Amino acid sequence: MPNLKKLILIMLCVACGTAVGQTYTTKMRHCVTGSGVVLRWAPADYATWHIADTMGYTIKRYTILRSGEVLAPEEIQNPANILTAHVKVAPLAQWEPFANDKYVAIAAECLYGEVETSTAASTARAIYQQYRQQQQRFAFALYAADMSPKAAELSGLMYTDTCVNKNEKYLYHVFLANLPDTIRQDTAMDFVNPGIETPMANLPAPEARSGNLAVNLQWDITIMRDYYTAYIVERSDDGGATFQALSDENVVSITGDSPRSANMVYYTDSLPVNNVPFLYRIRGVDCFGRISQPSDSVEACAAPPLDMAPTIVNYNVIDNRNVELEWYFPDSLESSVFGFRVYSQSGPNQRLHKIFEGTDSRQRHFTDLMPGMTNYYKVSAYNSDVERLSPYVTYVGLIDSFPPAPPVALHGEIDTTGIATISWRANTESDLNGYRVYTSNLPNTEFALLSNSIIKDTVFYTSVNLNTLTRKVYYQVRAIDVRDNLSEPSETLVLTRPDTIPPASPVLRPITAVSGGFPKLVWVASNSSDVAAHAVMRKALADSAYTDVKTVPQGTISEWSDSTLTTTGIYVYQVVAVDESGNRSEPSEPQRFVFDFVEHIALTVKHDAGQVRLQWTPSVKNVANYVVFRATDDEPLKPYDNVGQCSYTDAQTTPGHKYRYAVKAVYTDGGESILSEIKAIK
Numbered sequence: 121m122p123n124l125k126k127l128i129l130i131m132l133c134v135a136c137g138t139a140v141g142q143t144y145t146t147k148m149r150h151c152v153t154g155s156g157v158v159l160r161w162a163p164a165d166y167a168t169w170h171i172a173d174t175m176g177y178t179i180k181r182y183t184i185l186r187s188g189e190v191l192a193p194e195e196i197q198n199p200a201n202i203l204t205a206h207v208k209v210a211p212l213a214q215w216e217p218f219a220n221d222k223y224v225a226i227a228a229e230c231l232y233g234e235v236e237t238s239t240a241a242s243t244a245r246a247i248y249q250q251y252r253q254q255q256q257r258f259a260f261a262l263y264a265a266d267m268s269p270k271a272a273e274l275s276g277l278m279y280t281d282t283c284v285n286k287n288e289k290y291l292y293h294v295f296l297a298n299l300p301d302t303i304r305q306d307t308a309m310d311f312v313n314p315g316i317e318t319p320m321a322n323l324p325a326p327e328a329r330s331g332n333l334a335v336n337l338q339w340d341i342t343i344m345r346d347y348y349t350a351y352i353v354e355r356s357d358d359g360g361a362t363f364q365a366l367s368d369e370n371v372v373s374i375t376g377d378s379p380r381s382a383n384m385v386y387y388t389d390s391l392p393v394n395n396v397p398f399l400y401r402i403r404g405v406d407c408f409g410r411i412s413q414p415s416d417s418v419e420a421c422a423a424p425p426l427d428m429a430p431t432i433v434n435y436n437v438i439d440n441r442n443v444e445l446e447w448y449f450p451d452s453l454e455s456s457v458f459g460f461r462v463y464s465q466s467g468p469n470q471r472l473h474k475i476f477e478g479t480d481s482r483q484r485h486f487t488d489l490m491p492g493m494t495n496y497y498k499v500s501a502y503n504s505d506v507e508r509l510s511p512y513v514t515y516v517g518l519i520d521s522f523p524p525a526p527p528v529a530l531h532g533e534i535d536t537t538g539i540a541t542i543s544w545r546a547n548t549e550s551d552l553n554g555y556r557v558y559t560s561n562l563p564n565t566e567f568a569l570l571s572n573s574i575i576k577d578t579v580f581y582t583s584v585n586l587n588t589l590t591r592k593v594y595y596q597v598r599a600i601d602v603r604d605n606l607s608e609p610s611e612t613l614v615l616t617r618p619d620t621i622p623p624a625s626p627v628l629r630p631i632t633a634v635s636g637g638f639p640k641l642v643w644v645a646s647n648s649s650d651v652a653a654h655a656v657m658r659k660a661l662a663d664s665a666y667t668d669v670k671t672v673p674q675g676t677i678s679e680w681s682d683s684t685l686t687t688t689g690i691y692v693y694q695v696v697a698v699d700e701s702g703n704r705s706e707p708s709e710p711q712r713f714v715f716d717f718v719e720h721i722a723l724t725v726k727h728d729a730g731q732v733r734l735q736w737t738p739s740v741k742n743v744a745n746y747v748v749f750r751a752t753d754d755e756p757l758k759p760y761d762n763v764g765q766c767s768y769t770d771a772q773t774t775p776g777h778k779y780r781y782a783v784k785a786v787y788t789d790g791g792e793s794i795l796s797e798i799k800a801i802k
Contacts, residue, residue: 144168146177148294148308151318151408156282160272160407161294161308162265166258168305171296172276173231176208178297179279184311185289203283206297210274223268227275230261266349267370269409286315320412321347323404326387328420329504330456335389335420337400341373342383348404352411353387356399360417363401370405391422395455423455429508430460430499435516443488443516447499454481457501462486465496466550468513472498492550493520493603523607524549524599527578530613532595536620538586542613543579544597551601557582558596563612567596574600584617591617619701623648628695628708634681639691639713642679646697646705653698656680657707661690666707671698685715686740718794723783725799732770732801734781742788749782749795757782757798778802 145168148161159179163169181203182196195201212232218224235253265272272278284290294308326339337353350370354363366389373385389400397419404412430449437443445462460483462476476486488495495516500509529545542557554574558567559582570582584593593616596609627644634640641656651674657666670680685691694707723736734748748768750760757780761768773779780800785793 144171144296144299144303144305146294146296146306146308148292148310149407150292150310150312151406151410152312152314153317153408156280156284157290157292157312157314158408159279159281159292159294159310161277162262163258166254168296169258169261170254171299173209175299176206176276176297177294179203179205179207179281180293181281182291182293183288184291186285187287203281205279205281207276207279208297209276215274218270218274221268221270223264223271224274227261227264227268227271230257230264231275233257266407267372269407272407284314289313320404320406320410323348323402323412323415325416325418326353326400326402328400328418330420330423331388332425333391333394333422335391335398335400335422337387337389337402337420338384339402339415340383341385344404345373345383347406348412349407350405351385352403352405353389354401354403354414355389356401356417357396360399363399363414363417394422394424397421421455423503424453426453426456426501426503426506426508428453428501429510430501431510431512432497432499432514435497435514437516437518438487440519441489441491443491443495443497443518445486445488445497445499445514447484447510449484449501453501456503457481458503459483459501460486461500461502461507462488463498463500463509464488464491465498465513466492466494468496468515470496491516491518493518493601494551520551520601520603520605523605524552524601526608527555527597527599527610530595530597530610532613532615534584534593534615534618536618538584540582540584540593540595540615541579542582542595542597542615544610546578547599549599549601551603553600553602553604555580556598556600556606558598558609560594561590561592563592563594563614567594567609586617586620588617591619593617619650619699619703622703623651623697623699623705625705626654626695626697626708628693628711631693631711631713633713637716637718638681638683638685639693639715640679640681641693641695641711643695643708645674645678648697648699648705650699650701651697652700654678655696655698655704656682657694657696658682659692661692661712666692666694688715690714719785721783721785721793721796723781723796723799725781725801727801728769730773732773732779732781734768734770734783736766736783736796738766739785739787739793741785741791744786744788747784747786749784751780753778 145164146161147164148159151158151160161177163172183191183201184196185191209231212228215224215228261275265275265277269278290312292310292312296305299305321344323344324339326337329336341348350372352370353366355366356363371385371387398421399417399419401414401417403414428450430447432445432447434446435443447460449460459478459480461474461478463472464475465472475488478486497514497516498510500507502508524547527544527547530542531544532540532542534540554576555578557570557575557580559570560567570580592614595613595615598609599607624646626646629642629644631639631641643654645651645654653674654672655668656670656672658669659666669682669684672678672680691713692710693713694710696707697705719739719741721736721739723734725732725734727733736746745762745764746766747759748761748763749757750770751757770779778800780798782798783796
């Protein structure tokens, strides 16, 4: 509703005013119940609270919508349609009947209690003490109003509008009453639909942690702080059949030092015994005094502190493949732990790795299905707060007769200097000692060991003889463990020795001209067996270096017409052979060619709505203009018109006559193209 938003914005600007000086601020919330709209507000600072103690507040209600339609501005501003109410702090006599409500008493003391005045001089310390006293009175007054709707009502911070219609929507203003126009204040505003009762937010179940003779509860109020000012903690000792509040006092949030604690509420339930389960849940209390539905319940019990670690008392090696561990832990401490964790390390000084985490406090056995050849074990007991690790390590070794897996993912190359680089993926065996690399010039013969020492890395470098007719070199890699168990060889890696010998040169025959004056090159291909392509090189006679202008794959053609020339002149061509390794032969003997550009312009002619439409291909050279020639019937061709574009429309034609047309390009250097083909049309 763009118009509604605009209207509310205008009213907000009018209500806030434009005066300068001290600014008084107020914040407001609302609650729609079956009996009407309850407004609840609070001053944002001591100055506003202090002046409101005397002036009170004014509430104005504007009807914005009725039956879904936005009212006209003049109807909204009509005083007859505006509800106005005034709220002030109640006289002290009206507080006395509710003296048993401690929050009413706190608010009354903050408002009517005597203020201590310092007899000391107006030193900085005295001013600070007075400021502290003001802030404390202000904070406790708002706290009491949040905890007790009656305290809020008597403090002039609550108003209930019972004269509402559910088919209307209202905009409420709350502001300090009777302030001079020269004093600025921010108007608290709230847009309310009295036809929808304000629901209460669902609460998350609390988290429970066991302590010695205590259960510690906590719950996150990151979202709930906008809904509830306090909480009720309930406990059940009969499995959830009944719940009782744990205290007459509601639990409130106390901001901690860390960002997390600022969004958490904590409560400790002291218990007479350990190991007895209870159910806990919470309810929220909002600033209107409403109590929410309970959260889901959570089970917890007090437990003695976890101050003892488990101890491994036995182990058993099964089929030289698995290791079964057994540990001791007192049954009396089972309620203190969530479960047990098992750690393993390959050496006494190596890093511990968690290989198991259990959630059964009665567990005393674990079988390691993937042990290494050497294993050092520790077991710990843990709960949400602490973990106790056994102080002693237990060594278990297996009889190692199993070789490592063959290395995989071999990759390599031989560079032009004869250095071969071979790499592979690292093996994952915990007892791996390294690798051995083998080579052969033939795939089906025995491979020779390249190095007597064990290779610790997964990259190996070796030199290769390039001056041989054997193009291929074969490699295999084996893994070896600490007990000298050697793996099967890897898959064979085949590397090709780099080709450093260039191919034989091709022979370029004399160059001839083709249509348009372009050169046609024909060559005798190189007779080397590994030729992959022939490259045509060209340069202008005055240039010093050649440029590759065409690459022709081997086995396709041995000729090429160079139609890329655009400038007349003398050009020199050579052809080189390129083999599979990129080696280039010596170039062929150079051949010269004089290029005299001859351009043919392709012309098309057709009738177009009683006119003759000419179009032709653009010139590849710089054109000054095109000359259009025309002949009527048997007359000779004569220049007819000059144009700058590649089209022309002849509107000066007469039915019954035959017309012939041609076009010629005139270049900026003064040259001319040959006349296009003559086209006739009737």
